[in-house]
Amino acid sequence: MKKSEIVVLAGGNGYIGGTAAFALQEAGFVPVIIDNFSTSKKGALKGFEILEAELTDFSKTKSVLKKVGPIAGIIHFAAKALVPESFKIPGLYYTNNLVSTVNLAEVSVDLGIPVFLHSSSCAVYGVPKEVPIPETASLQASSPYGDTKIMAEILLDRYHQMEKLKVLHLRYFNPAGAWPKYFWGEAHDPETHLIPNLILSAIKNEPVSLFGDGYSTPDGSCIRDFIHVVDLAEAHVKALQMLLAGKTMPPRLNIGRGEGSSVLQVIQTAEKVLGKKIQVRREPARAGDPPQLVADVTLMRKVLDWMPAKSLSNMIEDDWTWRSSTVK
Ligand SMILES: NC(=O)c1ccc[n+]([C@@H]2O[C@H](COP(=O)([O-])OP(=O)(O)OC[C@H]3O[C@@H](n4cnc5c(N)ncnc54)[C@H](O)[C@@H]3O)[C@@H](O)[C@H]2O)c1
Structure with a gap:
């Protein structure tokens, strides 16, 4: 890896993105965060370049990222992610999580950002038929939130198949803990x-x-299946390093213990x-x-x-x- 490669963390002001920012910085990357502070506090995360943008706004997202400089990869953490809330306001979940995903994919293609890591979830499995759950299990979410993760995977897979982006979905199980x-x-x-x-x-x-x-x-x-958030952040660093080194990766990985x-x-x-x-x-x-x-x-x-x-x-x-x- 070249030192000081810029990695954009969309939704990086949140719990997992913020943890990943520290881990990436320790590994020699330069994390740049883009967030609308809808589910996280402005000013809480310190020591990084943090840019404000609404990712459902394509022009705004593109103009903000254009100014960042050469970007080695994007990690897409941005989503509304509360299962009970997703039953109350499903439209907001579908709009926020899917429009932000398609916009980030399009901006990545436009700006020539080659690598795209996506925060997916075990919520894609719904009520699984077998446990432990392999990545090949059938997908049937039990909530609108889980639907958005399945749909985001489908649309990003298409960009991958069209060779427009190198996409990897990390399906997190239950992150917990602090740093x-x-x-x-x-x-x-x-x-x-x-x-x-x-x-x-x-x-x-x-x-x-x-x-x-x-x-x-x-x-x-x-x-x-609880996983420490610092371990989860380390998984991002490893996966990103492998993608940037041109290693062939499967399209999706469970990340748990x-x-x-x-x-x-x-x-x-x-x-x-x-x-x-x-x-x-x-x-x-x-x-x-x-x-x-x-x-x-x-x-x-x-x-x-x-x-x-x-x-x-x-x-x-x-x-x-x-x-x-x-x-x-
Ligand atoms: N925490 C978990 O248990 C868990 C489990 C599996 C998957 N995930 C996924 O991991 C990712 C991160 O989760 P988290 O717990 O850190 O959530 P979080 O709410 O702490 O962080 C999400 C961040 O995204 C930002 N954001 C949301 N919509 C945005 C938009 N339209 N434009 C710009 N910024 C936007 C929020 O302001 C926030 O800072 C999410 O995609 C979530 O679905 C989380």
Whole structure:
């Protein structure tokens, strides 16, 4: 890799994009962020060039990126990503997530940006027929949000087939944790994810919600494959380096640990890590929450020659360290 190659992070002001920005910088890249601050705070991320643009506006996106200089690759993190919200305002999800994707693809072609990494999701699998889930599993999302990830994959695959872009979809499972060294963690509003809510409950001594306890799993709660956000960021660095080096890659990779933990197991782990009892409030299951999502990571391990290093306890510990310094 040439040092100081510019990589544009669309939606890079958010939780995963911000973490990736630090990891890319450590690897010698120059991350440039483009964001509309719709689901993240302006000014929260520091130390990078951050440009404001609405990605659903093609002309604005193109004119902003044109000024950046030669761009080696784009990583497309920008999306509205709350499953429950996507049932309430599906039109906004379809518009925001798909128009931003087609605009970024078109701008990349126009500006000759060769490499395009896309933040996809295990939400594309809906309720999977087999677990762990291989990349070849059939796609059937359980929410409008999941639909947008399937549709974005389809449209970007077409650009790839037409040899206009080198596209790689990274299908994230459940990112969690923080990067306390950089004072960076998950700060969504509203927060729908388990680990941040669990830590907030522990800090405030309030019960955490358990959505559904009648799933067909050993303890009745949902099973998810949690991956530390710093490991996830490292996967981006590896994948990008390989694409830029001209390595042949499969079109899509699951990115997880290949290990399932139920919601109740996560709560028990948090109690051990924090040395604190956490109260649980049982609530009805949420629409769009499949019983089990665990990645088959065979292809990821083989292609990237890599496995995530951090444990569920590390995710809980790091979120706690970061969040307890931010919550007033
Ligand atoms: N967090 C997860 O659990 C998870 C799991 C699987 C996949 N993903 C995907 O990873 C990506 C990043 O997720 P995250 O948790 O960091 O989300 P986030 O909400 O923290 O970050 C998304 C960023 O994109 C920006 N954005 C959204 N629409 C935009 C637009 N039209 N123009 C410009 N900027 C826009 C937001 O302001 C925000 O900074 C998303 O594509 C999401 O679907 C996330």
